[in-house]
Amino acid sequence: MTAGNVQDHPTRNQGHTALDEPGGETISSEPEQTTSPDGQAALDGPFTTRQLLRLDEALRVADQLTGLTFSVYIGDLDEPVREHAERLHKQIEGANRAVLVAVSPNQRALEIVTGNEARKRISDRDAKLAALSMSAAFAGGDLAGGVLAGLDQLATHAGRN
Numbered sequence: 234m235t236a237g238n239v240q241d242h243p244t245r246n247q248g249h250t251a252l253d254e255p256g257g258e259t260i261s262s263e264p265e266q267t268t269s270p271d272g273q274a275a276l277d278g279p280f281t282t283r284q285l286l287r288l289d290e291a292l293r294v295a296d297q298l299t300g301l302t303f304s305v306y307i308g309d310l311d312e313p314v315r316e317h318a319e320r321l322h323k324q325i326e327g328a329n330r331a332v333l334v335a336v337s338p339n340q341r342a343l344e345i346v347t348g349n350e351a352r353k354r355i356s357d358r359d360a361k362l363a364a365l366s367m368s369a370a371f372a373g374g375d376l377a378g379g380v381l382a383g384l385d386q387l388a389t390h391a392g393r394n
Contacts, residue, residue, distance in 0.1 A: 278307075280376070280377055288377060291380075291384045291385065292305065292384065298393055299388050299392065299394055301331065301350075302326070304332070304334070305335075306318075306321055307336050307337075307380075308337060309339055310340060310342060310344070314340065315344055331351060332348070333346040334367075336380065343367060343368065345360045347360065354392060363386040363387050367380065367382060
């Protein structure tokens with residue numbers, strides 16, 4: 234399923250990190266850290282610690298409820314973006330039962346890739362609806378909220394394990 238461009242998402246000059254390596258830990262195990270003006274350690278990326286925790290929980294719940302493997306990649310995608318997203322998806326252990334949401338805010342691109350088994354439970358129409366929901370949140374500047382909404386919709390459409 235190709236979601237196409239996320240046309241209304243404002244371009245950000247902020248660096249982006251992958252929430253997870255496909256098929257690996259839900260959240261990168263060693264994110265880069267910087268020090269905020271008040272001397273506290275801060276994650277270097279588009280999400281706050283709270284948002285990362287919410288995304289981690291959403292991925293865990295989606296996996297448990299559906300029996301599928303959900304992964305999220307946030308970052309630049311090589312051209313053509315669909316092929317890059319498909320290569321990332323193939324790296325997920327058990328890719329047949331996996332769903333990858335790949336978002337490149339800088340390129341205004343969103344791809345949802347489903348394995349053969351996952352595709353039986355999440356139709357292209359369902360994925361397009363989730364992509365529209367995510368795009369609406371991205372247009373409002375809410376990257377984390379958009380990903381959360383998309384994961385929830387995809388898991389709901391997939392149904393219980």
